Amino acid sequence: AVGPDRIAQTGRALFTPFKVAGCSGPLLTLTPKGLVVDDFGYDGDGSVVFRIRRNLFDLIQGEWLHMHRPDRSTLGVYDEWENEILYVRYLNPGAVRIRGRFLCGEYPPVTIRDKSVRLGDARLDRPACLLDRQRRY
Numbered sequence: 113a114v115g116p117d118r119i120a121q122t123g124r125a126l127f128t129p130f131k132v133a134g135c136s137g138p139l140l141t142l143t144p145k146g147l148v149v150d151d152f153g154y155d156g157d158g159s160v161v162f163r164i165r166r167n168l169f170d171l172i173q174g175e176w177l178h179m180h181r182p183d184r185s186t187l188g189v190y191d192e193w194e195n196e197i198l199y200v201r202y203l204n205p206g207a208v209r210i211r212g213r214f215l216c217g218e219y220p221p222v223t224i225r226d227k228s229v230r231l232g233d234a235r236l237d238r239p240a241c242l243l244d245r246q247r248r249y
Contacts, residue, residue: 135216138164138200140208147202149187153177158217162189164198 138151169179189198198212220232
């Protein structure tokens, strides 16, 4: 299910809530011990810059990114100026908050914040996938 500010899925299967062009967003898995995040972060050229595997951060290129884990429910990747690149917070067994700036090659950056989604410089008040779904039915 897709809404103006949320995406929902039922069950405990692997879940990738979104893609940017051909690059997948974070992969979420709910385990008996909690939420597990797997992800790849890309630069503007489409090269992989970091990888998160089972909540563990691995920097592949550069030295300007780092991860914060203020508690067991929060995972964040930040640049050298503490700008948020990725933020995942496990709120409860039915909710996860995801924010960040997602790059994929030459596609305009997608920035997800608590109350907005931007594609390049354009703000998306109603995601296109919701509008397309409504037209089909």
